[in-house]
Amino acid sequence: MSLVHQGVLRDAFAEVAHFRSELYASMTARGDALFELCDALLCTDGPVRTLVDLALAPEHRRGHGALYGGLNQGRIDVARLRRALAGVPLPRAADGRLVLAVDVSPWLRPDAGTCADRAFCHTYGRGEGKHQMVPGWPYSVVAALETGRTSWTAVLDAVRLEPGADVAAVTTEQIREVVERLVAAGQWKPGEPDVLVVLDAGYDSPRIAYLLAGLPVEILGRLRSDRVMRRPAASRAEFFTANPKGGRLPKHGGEFVFGAPATWGAEQAVTSTDTRLYGKATAQAWDRLHPRLTRRAAWLDHDGPLPIIEGTVIRLVVEKLPSGGVNKPVWLWWSGTGGAIDDIDRCWQAFLRRFDVEHTFRLLKQTLGWTRPRLRDSEAADRWTWLVLAAHAQLRLARPLVRDLRRPWERPAEPNRLTPARVRRGFRNLWAKTGTPAGAPKPTRPGPGRPLGSKNRQLATRYDVGRVLATGEPYTRPAHHKKGTKPRRTGETTRPMPNPGRETVP
Structure with missing residues (x-):
């Protein structure tokens, strides 16, 4: 040795x-x-x-x-x-x-x-x-x-x-605390590459990137294949050149529809890599795309105008799947802009490594x-x-x-x-x-326990499954969903809905 x-x-x-x-x-x-x-x-x-x-x-x-x-x-x-x-x-x-x-x-x-x-x-x-x-x-x-x-x-x-x-x-606060602990522990120092956070579908990646602004992090998340992004708005000179009569400056540019290739335009970067597991992997990237936000859900109480959260959209297509399933493209959104081919490769390869969790x-x-x-x-x-x-x-x-x-x-x-x-x-x-730092157990005797033949008369409290609305109020079943109520239309039959308070799978 x-x-x-x-x-x-x-x-x-x-x-x-x-x-x-x-x-x-x-x-x-x-x-x-x-x-x-x-x-x-x-x-x-x-x-x-x-x-x-x-x-x-x-x-x-x-x-x-x-x-x-x-x-x-x-x-x-x-x-x-x-x-x-x-x-x-x-x-x-x-x-x-x-x-x-x-x-x-x-x-x-x-x-x-x-x-x-x-x-x-x-x-x-x-x-x-x-x-x-x-x-x-x-x-x-x-x-x-x-x-x-x-x-x-x-x-x-x-x-x-x-x-x-x-x-x-909750995810934003959790990531913030983890990154702050890593910085305090010396795992990240100024001048080093930013921490890359990889998210799967189901997370609002642009919103998380906006809330984590100021931290040395980059967000990479998966998007649904039916999303629509917007391009950057035209500059003031370009707008008045195209509209001599004037008007209000637009906030968003043209649409980028994931399901309509005619709206994609030219890519900013294209890369192709041969992999052992997936065969040939091709990644296309479009720079400076952002979602159009509206004042609802999480942005309902946002102060001031809604932000423009720009990023890079990556479309990943592989030649084959190990499971033999349907081969569909994967859409990713990266919070960085102006990325080179190496950045695009690093992003989609990091997303594939996410499945190790x-x-x-x-x-x-x-x-x-x-x-x-x-x-x-x-x-x-x-x-x-x-x-x-x-x-x-x-x-x-x-x-x-x-x-x-x-x-x-x-x-x-x-x-x-x-x-x-x-x-x-x-x-x-x-x-x-x-070795073990735990102390040796002390000698003791078992307790008397419940007397033989007696019953437990202190029944445990039962709780309903938590279900809260966006307003913070508890969920209550509508009257027309309850069992035994009359149908709303003539000829309809009432189907009992699963009760959130019972241990049934809805």
């Missing part, structure tokens, strides 16, 4: 030890139980099915009562844990910039009538593979992306969305058991979420330290190319070297 490699291993071990100490320090109440629960999550063999199974792990030296007590009555200093996540080494793109991906992943709880703060979560693939709204806890997650073929991401933050929350406003969600749910516990309190769900994210961060830091304990039917992996599940398989050997 070379001296350089030994130095890398020492630095990686120091990062793991430092993060574990910061994690323990951020647990301000029942920290020993919470920390050992996180260690049991890291060292247990196989996927996590239930929390009680974690209480049987050797790393968890306490009973299952302490496990649930830590989740229900413990406290975590989330601000300190967020700073610790921002201070660890983060992956970067080829040009040295940070690339962040933002997405929402739901913790579905359709049958949990006693759980508060549930909202309708958009899901796809359940049942007949249709889009459905299922009650649960949606979490907005921010992660730093790596380059190349990988299933690793560096999760930096997670926020549970309250019922009726403005997703764009889906591998992270699958690992958190299927292997680490993020959504397995049937917790009643939403605050306990937040504590468990941060424990899962802290465990994932330790796995990422331990990549160069663990051995590949592969199964006989698995192929050998290159050094530092292990998947998160295979790193977790060998983390127990590393845990024996790092």
Whole structure:
């Protein structure tokens, strides 16, 4: 082993030890139980099915009562844990910039009538593979992306969305706080490339770019294929040349209709790249296009004239899809203008890397058991979420330290190319070297519990699924939608609508 490699291993071990100490320090109440629960999550063999199974792990030296007590009555200093996540080494793109991906992943709880703060979560693939709204806890997650073929991401933050929350406003504030923490931690310095934030469809990318003005960030988001953009308005000289009789200067130029190629005009940049997975990828870019804003929805209470938010529209077409599905073009909007061919290539390649966060969600749910516990309190769900994210961060830091304990039917992996599940398989050997700052459990006796034969007469409070209108008022069902009402027209039949207050899928 070379001296350089030994130095890398020492630095990686120091990062793991430092993060574990910061994690323990951020647990301000029942920290020993919470920390050992996180260690049991890291060292247990196989996927996590239930929390009680974690209480049987050797790393968890306490009973299952302490496990649930830590989740229900413990406290975590989330601000300190967020700073610790921002201070660890983060992956970067080829040009040295940070690339962040933002997405929402739901913790579905359709049958949990006693759980508060549930909202309708958009899901796809359940049942007949249709889009459905299922009650649960949606979490907005921010992660730093790596380059190349990988299933690793560096999760930096997670926020549970309250019922009726403005997703764009919450996402904007979340990105702002993450970038400020990265700047404070020295991850970004003046003169370095701006942080690129990648969003999928469903986010109002121009609005988020407008709200984040002043920060060293660039926004790249996916747009629907039926959008209409506007070109820059003509200058004063050009307008009066075309209109000698005068008139009011226009605020918007001609239309750019995504579905009408006749309105596109000449591209500012065209690039073509051969990829292994998608074949030939062609990207076309049109500069200085903006949406026409109106005073409704999010812009209803905007002070002053509505802004002009210019950006670059990119149309990406690939030769083939790995799944063999319908090959449709992808429309992207980048907040930068005047980009060269290298900028266009960097944008669409970063958008394709955004799908790595889906591998992270699958690992958190299927292997680490993020959504397995049937917790009643939403605050306990937040504590468990941060424990899962802290465990994932330790796995990422331990990549160069663990051995590949592969199964006989698995192929050998290159050094530092292990998947998160295979790193977790060998983390127990590393845990024996790092030790634990948690104190030894104290001897105790189990409580008397409920008397034998008695019934629980303290029924838990039941909550309706949160549904809030744009005005901030709670949603109420119209009278003509209620079951048993008369039809509005002769000959119509009344079909009962799903009740938002019941645990049914609308």
